[in-house]
Amino acid sequence: KNWLTIAGFSLQPSELIKVAFIYVGATSINRMFRSKSILLFIAFSAICVGGLALMGDFGSALIFFATFLVIAFMRSGSIATVLLAVASAAMAGTLVLSIKPHVAQRFATWGHVWEDVSGAGFQQTRALSAAASGGLFGQGAGCGWLKNIFAANTDMVFGMLCEELGLIVALCAMLAIIALAIFTVKNAAQGRSSYYVIAGCATV
Structure with a gap:
């Protein structure tokens, strides 16, 4: 799609x-x-x-x-x-x-995905389970099972990262993105061209 x-x-x-x-x-x-x-x-x-x-x-x-x-x-x-x-x-x-009422249903399910693990909460619950199974250091690149879920490489990137490379690497990736954003905003005032x-x- x-x-x-x-x-x-x-x-x-x-x-x-x-x-x-x-x-x-x-x-x-x-x-x-x-x-x-x-x-x-x-x-x-x-x-x-x-x-x-x-x-x-x-x-x-x-x-x-x-x-x-x-x-x-x-x-x-x-x-x-x-x-x-x-x-x-x-x-x-x-x-x-x-x-599009089905989209509203997705938003309604967001707060309680575990109540419908086979339906509207399928992707979210699988991503959470995979992230938890990775632990701190992960199961190894390419060794996770979340990649077999439909659209996991686009919709559940953080879950795959936690599962295969671990929570430490996933948090470092998040911190790197935040640091890049802070660096960009801080240096914006020094730019010569708007x-x-x-x-x-x-x-x-």
């Missing part, structure tokens, strides 16, 4: 659009400060996020929206702008959930 296979290689179009989305936003802010250009970027963002939501790819839709919030805040510097965007997204999300500053922060 939402994947394309070309010459034996599989990819998600949304992954390519994410990169384009970031640089389109950075360009519109760096070079075009007219209100018209900002409205065009908002429209472009709404099309991207709305299209993904209607396809059922809510994970990518949330990533796009978070990226939009970063770019919008760096453009306006106003918390009110961000809150307005969040409120608009909440209303749009409510509309999408009414159209284009690269915005693109860097949004990418992280």
